[in-house]
Amino acid sequence: MSIRLRLALIYSLVLCLLAAIAIGTIYLALDHALSNEPPPRPAQQVQVFPGGHIVTPVELETAQRVANESALHRLRTYSFAALLILFAASFGVGWLVAGYLLRPIRRITGVARDISATDLSRRIDLSGPEDELHQLADTFDDMLGRLDEAFANQRRFIQEASHELRNPLAVIRTNLEVTLADPAATTDELRHTAEVVGRSTERMSRLVDDLLLYARNETPTLEREPLDAGLLVREAADEFQAPAEARGLHLTSTASPGLLTIGDRDALRQALANLLANATRLAPEGSTITVRAGREGPWVWMAVDDQGPGIDPADQDAVFQRFWRGRADEAEAGERRSGLGLAIVRQVVEAHGGEVKLVSAPGVGSTFALWLPAAPPVTSSPSTDTAASAPSDTDATVPAP
DSSP: OOHHHHHHHHHHHHHHHHHHHHHHHHHHHHHHHHHTSOOOOOEEEEEEETTEEEEEEEOHHHHHHHHHHHHHHHHHHHHHHHHHHHHHHHHHHHHHHHHHHTHHHHHHHHHHHHOBTTBOOOOOOOOSOSSHHHHHHHHHHHHHHHHHHHHHHHHHHHHHHHHHHHHHHHHHHHHHHHHHTOTTOOHHHHHHHHHHHHHHHHHHHHHHHHHHHHHHHSSOOOOOEEEEHHHHHHHHHHHTHHHHHHTTOEEEEEEOSOOEEEEOHHHHHHHHHHHHHHHHHHSOTTOEEEEEEEEETTEEEEEEEEOSSOOOGGGTTTTTSTTOOOHHHHHOSSOOOOSOHHHHHHHHHHHTTOEEEEEEETTTEEEEEEEEEBOOOSSOOHHHHHHTTSOOTTTTSOOOO
8 A cells, every 4th residue: 555545544543543432432421321320200190080089100210211222322323424424534634635745755756766876966955844854855955965976076086096097007108118119229228117117017006005095085095204305306207208208308307415305205206297297298399398306494395397388377276176177188189188187286295284386377388396394304493393384485486497
């Protein structure tokens, strides 16, 4: 049976049961009252005739008992008829009332039936009084919102994972193609290619592990260890040397010694790789890409300079947003970009307590600088710790190319 039919039957049965109890109570009370009523005083019938009269007693008790039984029988008959009529009427009223009350549930069911995993934008948006059904609809809408956000996060995670894995795969493929295309490659060149491929595969393995942890915990895990920013710059330039030469670009690196900071080596290397990947993709043939590192006060910085198309000042505030793609990306016909590279760079740097700065002009090129807190000395004064808490406007300026 449907819930509407069950509600109508329950409503009718409960109402009839209450009515039966009420009528039965009245019947029993009336029967008890009539049974305990004292017998009437016997009446006498006097017959007068010439010469005398005869007095005959009349039995009224028997007549009254017969009348009471007849009244109780009629009361039972009328009560049963009234209960049958009440059941039919209450069932009809219960059917209509149940249908009216269950109308929001039919709306909820219809919306839930039309919703699919690929379209979670629909909402019930139930109107009416703030009753239990309205609360149920609001709870269902909230659940749909959470599901929609979860599916969106899943799609973003897939795009981010594919974007992150594309760079090391491109480095491996390009270095292998360049080396295999040279029949006169020496042992040192082959060993150098193997080292570059080994570092890229190691970064890919760590990246896959971090992506799995990110999918489970929704927060990337970062190791904290002392590292040399100059070594990171030289390794990143070494990895992208072959892709840059394949596009006719000049890739140079320069770094001061002893640029120590605290952070995750693979995450920072990935941030530099994203910047270099964009530079080698957008820089015109014959131009120069420079990877630099240095220190200013309590900050260590790493910068990537290119002579590419540059970024319009109106777009520079949005360049680090997820899924943002510039006009240069939109103009490319061969490859669709996910727009996650610079967003990941900012996420990594901010997770290290640093900041990303950009200086760019259309037709001139761009400079991306990653500012990171320098590794604290063995003994430091409170004033030094306070100064290193955040980059000032002077310290955080992008190093000039």
